[in-house]
Amino acid sequence: MQFTALTSGDGPGSQRKRDLKRRLTSPRSPLLQKLQVGGDGFNLQHPRRLKDRREDAITRRNEQRVSSELQNQQQQCRERFLGRWYHVRQLYAVVSETVTARSEAMASRPKLPPSAGGTSSPSTPAKPSDPLTPAPLHNLTAMSWLIDVAREFRHGFASHRVTMPQMEIAFGSGLQLSLLSARSSTPTAASLRNVFQAFQHESESSTIDYRELLSALVVLDRWREGEKKMVARWFHEFAFPLTENSTAIGDMKMATRGCDLQRMLFTACGDEADEFKMQPFVKELLASMTQRGRSYIAETTFWEYSVLRSCMDTWLVHKRRQDEVAAADIRGRQLQQDLLLLQLMQAERGLMEVEDKLSGAVEARARKSDEMGRRRSFVAATDRVHASRKMQKQKDQRIQYKASRERAVELEAKQAWAAIAEQVAAEVRTATLTWLETAEAKDQINTEATRIFETDAKWIRNELDRDPENAPFRIMPRGCRWQVFLEAPHGAITRKLTKAFYLNTVTYEKYWCGEVVIEECEGIAREVIIQWRIDDALARLNEKEAEWALQRRQNIAATRIQMLFRCRQARSVCRRIIRNSFVKRIDPGSGEIVYFNLARPQETRRRPPKLIDSDEVLIPVESSTWVYRQDIHGSGYYERVDTGETSCGPPDHYILCTRCSVHFVTRRKISSGARYCIGCYANFRYASRREAATVEEESGWTKMPVQPANCMVCRSAAAHFVCTDCTHDATCTRCFNAVHGRLAKSKTHAAATSLVNRASE
Template sequence: MPFAALSSGVDGPASFRQRRLSSPRSPLLQKLNDDRNVRHPRRIKDRREEAVTRQNEQRVRSELQNQQQQCRERFLGRWHHVRQLYAVVSEAMTARSEAMTTRPKLSPSAVGTTPTSTLAKPTDPSTPAPLHNLTAMAWLVDVAREFRQGLASHQVTMAQMEVAIGSALHLKGPSARSALPIAQIESSLRHVFQAFQHHPDSCTIDYREILSALFVLDRWREGEKKMVARWFHEFAFPLAENSTAIGDMKMAVRGPDLQRMLLTACGDETEEAKMQPFVKELLAVMAQRGRSYIAERTFWDYSVLRSCLETWLSFKRRQDEAAAADIRGRLLQQDLLLFQQIETERSLMEVEDKLSAVVDARIRQTDEMGPKRSFFTATERVHANRKMQKQKEERIQYKTSHERAAESEAKQAWAAIAEQVAAEVRTATLTWLKTTDAKDQLNGEATRIFETDAKWIRNELDRDPENAPFRILPRGCRWQVFLEAPHGTVTRRQTKAFYLNTMTYEKYWCDEVVIEECEGIAREVIVQWRIDDALARLNEKEAEWALHRRQNIAATRIQMLYRCRQARAVCRRIIRNTFVKRIDPSSGQIVYFNLAQPQEIRRRPPKLIGSDESLIPVESSTWVYRQDSNGSGYYERIDTGERLAGPPDHYILCTRCSVHFVTRRKLSSGARYCIGCYSSFRYAARRETTNVEDDSGWTKMPVQPANCMVCRNAAAHFVCADCKYDATCTRCFNAVHGRLAKNKTHSPSISLINRTSE
């Protein structure tokens, strides 16, 4: 991808980066003024060089324009297809994740088929930084990982790209075909492949260009086409350091962030190391470009403001002199007033000293209690952390020792099996050698050993004493070949080779061996061949068994991790249904109220809720009940800070306490309760009897102005306890309770307007 913007503007504007290609003028002409230069025309050499310079500048400018036009055409040809692919895959993966999130319960078969993209894997320290720090869509991480791990080269064909993306997005299963638009994704992939071909006849593309385009589109998707166009054309976003000095942070980006995005498409450390010098050079050029622009702008601002500064300094000097004279006069008056105030305040200072002594004593007492409380809290926290760490280390040590014991037992078992197999094969082979079928093979091997030249054996042993014996006889055979001097003198001419039985220590010279002795050696060679074949098959079975064992252990761990994750999700759902966030009346801080245990109020959320703390329901987002330092109650609006002595109009209070706002209603009786009275009522019912009605007999009510239950339009003014606590406006209340005779005997209604705090 060409970087057209690096060839323009790195040294400032054109007027500052022009170079003089001709030789300098003579010192005499340099000393002459402009009038003398006008009378004396320039040299022909200077004019010729200036014409050549202008011609070169025009050619460079035209080449730059052509290059920018080609970049623009290539970007416009790729932009639509890349954006279509990103939109289709993002929408499909978002829909699938939402469907999986809203699924009530997974079947037992789904536990073992967890997508590999959602499993936690150990991070390899040699790999680049995690991609999830750069992207907003998780499927981009899976696609990039599949390309890097599944392909040996960055040049890929259409089929390889479809296989890699299909494996990353899991498009081959029956559930994926029913939930994802596979036809649209494949069509978008074909269009993107055609758009990124450098030549119409080429059948491969560089998948790193597609990854860079997708990551840039994901990173700058808010700016859409404009942001991506700047990325592909210039690769020169202004750095945050230079943009701070300029004052324009709209397009600024931090240098480390830009460096990470440029290195995103690298496959391994080698490619990243090759890319690193270019990235550093690019960042240096961009930084130098910004500094040059800042320096030029600062110089011109300084030259323009210098004259204004001198004028302002003279005016400021006169103004300061006049202000100093005025200040001296006022200081005299202030000194007189200050003397009078000192006399008055001296009498008050004695009272303040006594009060401050009392306050200091209380502060010291509070300060002494604070460190103690902090020390106790820190001690408990350290004790809990050490306990958890100790338990973790014990579990790890137990698992490690168990695995090591299992591996050691397996090694011993396989070693015993290998010895048993070798003994059985030797017995069977010796029995087989006694048959007529083995005579041909035995005679052939004996003939080979008999016909082997002793000098050749000696030369091979001299040349390679470590490996040559195993080329003559198989490794592990009871008969081996050695060199020895017959008469004790070690010379090349007198050294001879011999066969030695390592079990019985029988010895045959290679040049004196007879055919009967060769048959005994050949018999051990054939036995060793059979043993080697059996041990090779046994090693294959051992490797296969070890692979199955590792896969079983990995599958067990994956299932355990998935079950832990599901259990954590269930616990968080229970916590969201059990706890409610509300405002503490005395302190005004957010507390967590337990519906199952009304006496339990926490200052901090439960640890298991984790990042879902924001999903815990809130009692009220408008009006709440508060208490001042004297215990007097009042009502405060959270969003505006408005305070009222009594409850606001049209808001219904709890039937039981008549203080807090209504959040629950019982369907059978119509009674309305606040969150505290509701939890106390349910807790008492659970203690009295085990047969307690479920939450289906209750309904939730938001803290908001109540509307009339009859007309549904006007705000409610009254609540009738005998009408299942239905709220009605004045017109509907009079119409209902004044028309029917039985309704005239109802208890007095509860007004929802003009109320005062009790």
């Protein structure tokens, strides 16, 4: 069961108040204890400075307001307490006595079977004519009837505001009593009526908040069980200041001594036993009220401490200024001169504060600008790194792709030449076998067989021992089917038993070098001659392969040179197109150089196109003199690029765009004479391309630099007027009057546009 009057103090607000109290009750710092508050000759009650007097007046008003609010709250709490407490205790005592008597009667009644005549109603104690005298509190027990009554209130009504009949119904249901039949003769009903009148916030109101009544009953029901915290929370509503707290505050009108409050609380007790039971509760109640007073004292002390601290800080600054003036003026001026100097210093201090604020604002703006510059540079560096990595990745991919293609071509060529070499070897072997049957071949076979037969076996063994890797190819040609090897008989590797032998690597025939005969040497010689002819054929084939590879490399180099030349030509063409399509102009908002695309007016770049590379300086500039700018509020003005001069309106003798009337003209249409800025010119060309099937020729336009316009008639004076009906010709005042004043048809022309004194417009 929860009541709004018993709300807990746990929350962010109570946490802040506890922190404030902890700071106020903490000891002062040693430095503040050593300092003499107010200084020599400083009167806190009568401050000399206007600022100090104003602060003291504000502090006194705050203290008076807080004190008056506290007095009002204390007076209201006292009135509520005096008007409610007696009736609440009377109701609790009467109901508790009634419920206790009924419980004792029910317990003492004999358990008899019901009579045949019908069920008998439980006997109720006799109702005396006079009101029941409340029994002593120590004779009462904590009743469960309060829980039943609270449950009836909570379940029976949707709102916490109830009327007198509703309260009687709830009490009657919870106590199982009939309070509506004989309302005037029932003590419980009379107590309820008195309590209802006591808890009415307004005399005209017909409802009360039943949560307040239940909270008061909870206090009387729970004080005997040691739950003093709930009682202290409820008594917070009926508390009034103690004498101890009021002495510290300085207000003794509503003060009550602790013994007097204790005596007032004990008046609700029946005898000494009640007072003895109530004593712990009263002590905790007084401690709680003292703590509340201390909280108020801490808050007041905080305000006084703040005022003293402010006065002390002001005095320290004033004293420091006096010391500086005394050290600077060693000859000692009179009091009037000191006052004048102090006023001058105060004025300078105010100016210095203004300058500090201005410098702080300028520094903050500079830091913000630097931070934005660093951020832009970081973003630009990140974009450059990303672009370079992307380009490097694409370059690596192209290189890898080309290398893979080269490797594939080389592998294919290598496989083709290997197949050709095998085919050549097979054809040479077939032709050589046929040639070996001739007489000339037989002579070579005999000569080679004799050399092999006469070769000493020990010499062969020594060569193989000395150089096992290269010696066999010095004895027999490389690639021959017959090769020379060493063998150790019976597995004993000794120099004495090691022998050399000839081995056919195809048929695995084996001949010992020391036991070979001439017929066997002839067979070996035939294979040697065949291998010689194969080696000659392969040598010629290798020469052809080298010639083919050289020719292939030359073709690749020639193709690459042609591609590089064509790329250079294409790049020069692209750069020329870019120079004709892009214009460098000043961004009105940021003042940075941007690249404007004439072919696509909606496109504006912060960086130049990559293909332009070193030709970026050749991109034309919109204006090298005056440009249109905008401030941080969006208001437009004009700025000169080379000198930094600014103007609210367009400078004199400079012609503005016919369409937007903001930017300076850079193009003029030959057919109509209309002048356009670079943006309007691009939009006009873009719209013409979208509407017409044919593209308008560039020759129909002329370029105009941003410079003061000269008279189209005299060619010497600066132009002052532009007549839209005269093909937008710019003329000086004399020529304009001569042309438009002499011809009758010129008098019907529209009003001319002035080129001077346009700042006020």
